[in-house]
Amino acid sequence: MLPFTAEVFFSFIGRYNAAIWPLPVLGWLICLAAAGLTLRANGATGRVIAGLLAVAWAWTGIVFHQFHFSEIFFAAPLFAAAFILQAALFAWIGFFRTTSLHLQSDPVGGAGLGLVVFALLGWPVVDWLNTGEWQSVRLAGTTPAPTVLFTLGVLLLAEGRPPLYLAVIPLLWALLGGVGAWVLQAPETTSLPLAGIGAFGLMIWKSRRTSATFPRE
Amino acid sequence: MPSSRIEFSRRRLLASVPAAAAAAALPRAAAFAATPGLRRAIPKTGVEVPAIGMGTWITFNVGDDPQLRAQRTQVLQTFFDMGGGVIDSSPMYGSSEEVVGHCLGQISDTASMFSATKVWTWLGMSGPSQIEESRRLWDVDVFDLLQVHNLLSWESHLETLLEQKSAGRIKHIGMTTSHGRRHEELETIMATQPIDCVQLTYNIVDREAERRLLPLAADRGLAVIANRPFRQKQLFHMFSHTPLPEWAAEIGCANWAQFFLKFVISHPAITCAIPATSRVDHMRENMGALREPLPDKSMRERMARYIEGL
Numbered sequence: 001m002l003p004f005t006a007e008v009f010f011s012f013i014g015r016y017n018a019a020i021w022p023l024p025v026l027g028w029l030i031c032l033a034a035a036g037l038t039l040r041a042n043g044a045t046g047r048v049i050a051g052l053l054a055v056a057w058a059w060t061g062i063v064f065h066q067f068h069f070s071e072i073f074f075a076a077p078l079f080a081a082a083f084i085l086q087a088a089l090f091a092w093i094g095f096f097r098t099t100s101l102h103l104q105s106d107p108v109g110g111a112g113l114g115l116v117v118f119a120l121l122g123w124p125v126v127d128w129l130n131t132g133e134w135q136s137v138r139l140a141g142t143t144p145a146p147t148v149l150f151t152l153g154v155l156l157l158a159e160g161r162p163p164l165y166l167a168v169i170p171l172l173w174a175l176l177g178g179v180g181a182w183v184l185q186a187p188e189t190t191s192l193p194l195a196g197i198g199a200f201g202l203m204i205w206k207s208r209r210t211s212a213t214f215p216r217e
Numbered sequence: 218m219p220s221s222r223i224e225f226s227r228r229r230l231l232a233s234v235p236a237a238a239a240a241a242a243l244p245r246a247a248a249f250a251a252t253p254g255l256r257r258a259i260p261k262t263g264v265e266v267p268a269i270g271m272g273t274w275i276t277f278n279v280g281d282d283p284q285l286r287a288q289r290t291q292v293l294q295t296f297f298d299m300g301g302g303v304i305d306s307s308p309m310y311g312s313s314e315e316v317v318g319h320c321l322g323q324i325s326d327t328a329s330m331f332s333a334t335k336v337w338t339w340l341g342m343s344g345p346s347q348i349e350e351s352r353r354l355w356d357v358d359v360f361d362l363l364q365v366h367n368l369l370s371w372e373s374h375l376e377t378l379l380e381q382k383s384a385g386r387i388k389h390i391g392m393t394t395s396h397g398r399r400h401e402e403l404e405t406i407m408a409t410q411p412i413d414c415v416q417l418t419y420n421i422v423d424r425e426a427e428r429r430l431l432p433l434a435a436d437r438g439l440a441v442i443a444n445r446p447f448r449q450k451q452l453f454h455m456f457s458h459t460p461l462p463e464w465a466a467e468i469g470c471a472n473w474a475q476f477f478l479k480f481v482i483s484h485p486a487i488t489c490a491i492p493a494t495s496r497v498d499h500m501r502e503n504m505g506a507l508r509e510p511l512p513d514k515s516m517r518e519r520m521a522r523y524i525e526g527l
Contacts, residue, residue, distance in 0.1 A: 001449070003311045004278045005495075011282045072280050072311035 004072050006184040010127075013143065014135040016068050020142065023059075027141025028120065030056060031150050035116050038102050038157050046101045050094035053151055056141045058087035064143060079144070079173070086151075086169040093166070101157050108206050112156025115195060119150035130187050145188060148173050152199035161210050162203040171196045254300040254507030257488045259389060260438035261413045264361075266331045268482040269507045270303025271296050271500075272444060272493035277320075278311035288495070290320040295497050297329060299504035305416070305442065305491045306355075307335035307366050308347055314354040322356065332357050333442070335366035335393060341373025348381070362414060364391035368399055368406070375410060389413040395444050397425050407433050414440040419487065420448055421480045421524050422455075431486035440488040446481045447474070447492055459527055464519070468512045471505060478506035480520050483513075 004012075017024050034052040037045040061083025070076035103109055123146040127137040140146035148170045155167050174196025181189040255268040271293075279285035296304075306314045314334060321327050334351050336344045348363060363378055365371040371392060381387045391414035394403050400417070407415060407430070415434060419426045423445070434441045447453060457473045470476040474492070481490045492503045512520060 001275075003275055003309070003313075005275060008279050008282070008285065011285060012280050015281055072278050074309050074311065 002180060002183050003074065006186055008072065009184060009186075010131045010133075010136040012069070012072055013138055014133060016064065016143075017135055017137075017139075019068070020063065024139045024142045027056060027059060028139040029141075031140040031147070032120060034154065035120065035150075038116075038154065040102060047094045049101045049154065050090045050097075053154065054087045054090035054094060056087075056147050057083050057090060057151070059142055060144055060147050061087060082169050082173065083144070086166075089166055089169075093163070101154055102159060103157055104159065108156050108202050111199070111202055112153045115149055115153025115156065115199060117153075118195075119146045119153060123149065126187050144173060145177055145192060148177070149192070149195055152195060156199055156202060156206075161207050164200075164203055164207060167200050167203055171200045254504075255482065255509065255511070257440075257482075259413060259440040259488060261440075262389065264331075264388070266489055267300050267302040267329075267507055268487075268489055269301065269478060269504055270305060270331070270333075270442070270489045270491040271301055271503075272491040273304065273306040273313040273317055274310050274493055276493040276495040277306070277313040277316045279316055280312045286316055286319055289316055290323045291497050292495060292500050293317075293320045294324055295500045296504065297324060297327060299501065300329070300507055301504060302329045303331045303333055303362075303442070303489050303491060305333045305444075307337055308351060309335070309337045309366060314351055318354045318356050331361045333362035333364065333391075334360060335364045336374050336377070337366035337369055339370055341370050341377065344370075344374045344377045345381075348377070359385065360387050362389040362391055363387045364393045364414070364416060366393055368392060368394060368402055371406065375412075379411065389440070391416060391440075391442070393417070393442075393444070397423060400425065400430060404429055404433060407437055407439060412439065414442060414488070416442040416444055416491075418445045419443040419481055419484070419490075420446045420452065421477055421521060422452065423448065424521075427484070431484060435486045441486050443481045443487050443490040446478055446490040452477055456524065456527055462523055468510050468516060469505075469508055472502050474499065474502040475506040476520065478503060479511055480517060482506065483511040483517055 030052050034049045037049050037052075061080045065076045065080035065083060069079070103113060119140045124137045124139060128134055131137070138144075138146055140150040151170050152167065152174070155162060155170075174192045178189060178193030178196075181187070181192060256265045257268050258265050276292075277289055279289060293304075304317060306317055308314065321330070332355060334355065336348055336351075338344060338347050348360075352358065352360070363381070365374045365378070375390070378387060378390045382390055390412045392403060392406055392410075392412055393416035394400065395416075395418050397418055403415060403417065406412065415430070417426050417430060419431070419441075420443070431441065433439075453473060461470065461473060461476060465476050468479055470479060478490055478492065481487055494500050494503060
């Protein structure tokens with residue numbers, strides 16, 4: 001049972017967006033830039049993408065969960081810790097590993113692209129249709145659900161063996177988020193957990209299918 | 218019940234036109250409150266409270282939204298207008314304590330309030346600061362009741378509560394559980410510890426507490442606050458599609474809320490039930506249970522059999 005209603009949750013999203021305005025747009029643009037970089041295939045852009053994802057997860061963990069969501073939900077600090085850990089993982093990837101994250105011309109890549117597009121464009125539309133208020137729309141880069149979906153989509157674009165350890169926290173959050181959405185009777189009741197399970201499943205399948213190690217330059 | 222609010226004159230000054238307008242818009246509520254409602258005494262101190270209180274889980278966790286806060290102020294105003302007293306909250310309930318404090322600041326007469334909150338933290342050493350934060354949010358100097366929420370680290374928190382009671386900063390000490398959990402542990406605490414009150418789940422379908430806890434509370438002179446009297450609206454989902462039985466009018470029940478609440482508060486060991494609502498109309502229905510007659514033992518059995526038969 002959640003300690004708030006759907007009405008209160010989306011009211012909170014509206015006030016959060018207003019409090020950090022215009023950063024929701026900037027966060028979305030950061031994710032859009034990361035998506036654009038996946039069209040290039042080299043390790044340097046992979047580091048930049050990882051760095052941009054680190055920023056998105058760090059912001060969502062610290063500002064959204066710890067500073068704002070904790071006002072209405074006692075579990076928010078735990079989510080903050082998980083998001084900060086995920087940000088640290090992406091930062092480590094960006095600094096110390098070469099990562100090729102670019103659009104693959106295969107079904108896994110297609111699924112990844114689909115998730116990326118849905119997180120950037122589809123999710124805000126769904127929120128707007130659900131609430132009727134653009135202020136309460138959740139955008140990738142500064143709110144958890146679309147950031148998680150976007151991340152899962154990008155991870156599906158990894159060349160070679162996918163980095164499964166980078167998908168654990170997004171998967172767990174997608175499952176938790178789905179439970180929360182079910183309690184609130186919010187639209188993402190099925191889309192979040194399905195995306196999480198589906199993306200993780202595809203990554204496992206691809207990992208078993210490919211014999212190549214994670215590429216190094 | 219005298220108010221335990223600090224800066225009482227500031228509260229009067231802050232009493233707002235919207236609050237007065239809300240009260241003026243509720244003539245039935247004002248007339249209702251003219252007749253004293255059912256009151257129960259806390260056995261250890263003799264302090265009396267109305268038998269229907271108000272919970273704040275989910276319902277008052279509305280954050281900074283000014284519209285939602287204004288609406289909750291109307292709910293709270295109705296509560297007081299209709300003879301309410303016990304307000305129960307907790308740091309676990311998000312912004313509920315802050316919103317309660319805000320709403321109280323908008324209402325001119327809160328003299329009947331019985332402030333009941335909880336301490337909810339793993340670390341015993343964090344208890345005093347959390348309780349102090351609750352005082353700040355409620356804007357009270359003395360809590361009428363401070364409870365250990367879901368028995369979390371109760372041993373260390375009980376020490377703190379006993380100290381604060383000795384210092385006059387808390388009037389009563391309590392322990393809470395919900396959903397029928399940890400009844401054995403609560404029973405041990407009730408039998409051995411110097412507390413004044415317990416809070417537990419009790420309603421017309423969740424009657425486990427009748428077996429041991431309610432008789433023990435009566436024996437030990439402990440007040441009992443019943444949470445989840447509607448099982449978090451589930452009782453309405455289960456039964457409200459069925460018409461109220463005609464004989465419900467014999468006990469003054471005009472709706473299912475009053476039927477469920479009167480069952481709860483008619484148990485002799487129950488001091489108060491704390492239904493939660495975010496709606497003025499539902500608050501009116503709930504507070505309508507604060508009137509005689511209450512079901513006697515045979516009527517209670519009839520009510521329980523009726524529900525079992527549905």
